[in-house]
Amino acid sequence: xxxxxxxxxxxxxxxxxxxxxxxxxxxxxxxxxxxxxxxxxxxxxxxxxxxxxxxxxxxxxxxxxxxxxxxxxxxxxxxxxxxxxxxxxxxxxxxxxxxxxxxxxxxxxxxxxxxxxxxxxxxxxxxxxxxxxxxxxxxxxxxxxxxxxxxxxxxxxxxxxxxxxxxxxxxxxxxxxxxxxxxxxxxxxxxxxxxxxxxxxxxxxxxxxxxxxxxxxxxxxxxxxxxxxxxxxxxxxxxxxxxxxxxxxxxxxxxxxxxxxxxxxxxxxxxxxxxxxxxxxxxxxxxxxxxxxxxxxxxxxxxxxxxxxxxxxxxxxxxxxxxxxxxxxxxxxxxxxxxxxxxxxxxxxxxxxxxxxxxxxxxxxxxxxxxxxxxxxxxxxxxxxxxxxxxxxxxxxxxxxxxxxxxxxxxxxxxxxxxxxx
Amino acid sequence: xxxxxxxxxxxxxxxxxxxxxxxxxxxxxxxxxxxxxxxxxxxxxxxxxxxxxxxxxxxxxxxxxxxxxxxxxxxxxxxxxxxxxxxxxxxxxxxxxxxxxxxxxxxxxxxxxxxxxxxxxxxxxxxxxxxxxxxxxxxxxxxxxxxxxxxxxxxxxxxxxxxxxxxxxxxxxxxxxxxxxxxxxxxxxxxxxxxxxxxxxxxxxxxxxxxxxxxxxxxxxxxxxxxxxxxxxxxxxxxxxxxxxxxxxxxxxxxxxxxxxxxxxxxxxxxxxxxxxxxxxxxxxxxxxx
Numbered sequence: 001x002x003x004x005x006x007x008x009x010x011x012x013x014x015x016x017x018x019x020x021x022x023x024x025x026x027x028x029x030x031x032x033x034x035x036x037x038x039x040x041x042x043x044x045x046x047x048x049x050x051x052x053x054x055x056x057x058x059x060x061x062x063x064x065x066x067x068x069x070x071x072x073x074x075x076x077x078x079x080x081x082x083x084x085x086x087x088x089x090x091x092x093x094x095x096x097x098x099x100x101x102x103x104x105x106x107x108x109x110x111x112x113x114x115x116x117x118x119x120x121x122x123x124x125x126x127x128x129x130x131x132x133x134x135x136x137x138x139x140x141x142x143x144x145x146x147x148x149x150x151x152x153x154x155x156x157x158x159x160x161x162x163x164x165x166x167x168x169x170x171x172x173x174x175x176x177x178x179x180x181x182x183x184x185x186x187x188x189x190x191x192x193x194x195x196x197x198x199x200x201x202x203x204x205x206x207x208x209x210x211x212x213x214x215x216x217x218x219x220x221x222x223x224x225x226x227x228x229x230x231x232x233x234x235x236x237x238x239x240x241x242x243x244x245x246x247x248x249x250x251x252x253x254x255x256x257x258x259x260x261x262x263x264x265x266x267x268x269x270x271x272x273x274x275x276x277x278x279x280x281x282x283x284x285x286x287x288x289x290x291x292x293x294x295x296x297x298x299x300x301x302x303x304x305x306x307x308x309x310x311x312x313x314x315x316x317x318x319x320x321x322x323x324x325x326x327x328x329x330x331x332x333x334x335x336x337x338x339x340x341x342x343x344x345x346x347x348x349x350x351x352x353x354x355x356x357x358x359x360x361x362x363x364x365x366x367x368x369x370x371x372x373x374x375x376x377x378x379x380x381x382x383x384x385x386x387x388x389x390x391x392x393x394x395x396x397x398x399x400x401x402x403x404x405x406x407x408x409x410x411x412x413x414x415x416x417x418x419x420x421x422x
Numbered sequence: 423x424x425x426x427x428x429x430x431x432x433x434x435x436x437x438x439x440x441x442x443x444x445x446x447x448x449x450x451x452x453x454x455x456x457x458x459x460x461x462x463x464x465x466x467x468x469x470x471x472x473x474x475x476x477x478x479x480x481x482x483x484x485x486x487x488x489x490x491x492x493x494x495x496x497x498x499x500x501x502x503x504x505x506x507x508x509x510x511x512x513x514x515x516x517x518x519x520x521x522x523x524x525x526x527x528x529x530x531x532x533x534x535x536x537x538x539x540x541x542x543x544x545x546x547x548x549x550x551x552x553x554x555x556x557x558x559x560x561x562x563x564x565x566x567x568x569x570x571x572x573x574x575x576x577x578x579x580x581x582x583x584x585x586x587x588x589x590x591x592x593x594x595x596x597x598x599x600x601x602x603x604x605x606x607x608x609x610x611x612x613x614x615x616x617x618x619x620x621x622x623x624x625x626x627x628x629x630x631x632x633x634x635x636x637x638x639x640x641x642x643x644x645x646x647x648x649x650x651x652x653x654x655x656x657x658x659x660x661x662x663x664x665x666x667x668x669x670x671x672x673x674x675x676x677x678x679x680x681x682x683x684x685x686x687x688x689x690x691x692x693x694x695x696x697x698x699x700x701x702x703x704x705x706x707x708x709x710x711x712x
Binding site (some may be wrong): 061065223229236256285286 | 536
């Protein structure tokens, strides 16, 4: 009985082996061909299938203000592409994730988008402490990532072929340094910066640039974002007789600094902050207290790259209809990053190539776009070649470009106390 | 000399700000043992209320203070109603529920006020100006110091000179003992939440006029309240003022002498030293509550 059973099993086993032997001759070859064809077809989207892109931004937490702005810029670009009929007939699907302003959450969300959602490209990111982990994870997965707001030099010097960004440190430090040296000509400058990688690098590079030209920097101090009181720092600046105060803080830090500057009547000739001042919201909150303060921006509804006025106005109109508010420079960074990735994907699809990370990265590297924020080309490291911010000053509740001269829309008010109603 | 005096004024003002943020937390925690992680969010709620009145309805800032003082106890009494339904262990469950409440409030703020940073601008003119001595006290600084003194004084008088206050202190010291003495502990908890709500209502508008409001801004206020309460000892009003001023002065002088990057380290060092030296609070005695 047992033998019969065993025999029956043995027959069955022989039959299976015969089947496998049969396969190993012609069937296996056919099977491998089918697999190869399927894998080739699978590497590009099927006709009309959606192209999935991931966006990771701080939509909650202390960086939510700018994270939401970048997100809206990305949404605007994706909706614009879909309204044109998609990319070579493929609609674009945007999968948005909130990193809660925390690097650990940013990493988890990146993993989710790459491994579970299988997106072909990543977008967004605000501040280098959040962009850095996303870029490392994207590189490991071989997926291109176009960051909207990143500055730290080391991020593009790591030789990551899948990382690109639409902003860079030199686009901030160089115009600001030249403006200070050519127009303000101060004797002493105070530099305050936050304990974040981008802000620290900004402050260090600017200090070196100014010190080379013989300008004294008696106050060079780091503070934690969210510091509730700057009054003692302002007292130190007053005691040292500093002419300028440059703040590497973010929007809320600059709100507080500017208010305490006004309350304490600190006799500075100018206050300049690259981040947080050139916003309508900043003017709305500080009202008269914002008059004469200076900031930097790459774009604003009234400040656009020469030759892109029509595109800029059309974008502002569409954005206002969609989101019920005006876009700003941060929004435009999100929009620009998304436009770059979408253009690269379209190029790959146009060449009938599989939509792989290396192919998209190659097309990103060969891009040459003229967008409202300026001309967009990437260098070998993934940095933008033409990124330059302009210096703006708040004058009668409006942002006026005061430097460089060829883009100036108003005269510089200098020194601060003589010019502004403070 | 001027810079030293000015730094001390800044320190007192910052310390007073800390005291106002912590008072409500300390009282509620002392009486009820509810570790209210939504404390900061309730301050931000009061701040947004004041901001809305000031910004949208153009109500003068000083009038927003009584409105918030009257309305915030409604929110804290609602929280009391919620917490008294919790099963044992109360301390742990209150922690979880208030953490959930904090997240819920943050999302509500995000929905109603967006992620924008908002602040209330007070007049910039200094209240006291002595140019010869290089001393100047701004409106904000004067308001913070005077209101923290007034609030501390009133709470101290209430706790020490009224029967109700003494019953509250007894509940803080020993709940079981107070219950055995005939004090209705449940009612004391209700009163603590009511008075705590009043203090949160006072802190909210000042938070909006000294810091800035944003949906996640409450976490910082909760943390400050916890630190000051630990420094001072639970339910000790005068020690709360002393602890707040000590931290404010230490931070200001640290910024003046060794730089702003040392500020947090100095605060943490003071906190650790007090925990080692006086674990019951900065002005604790062997027995009793001051």
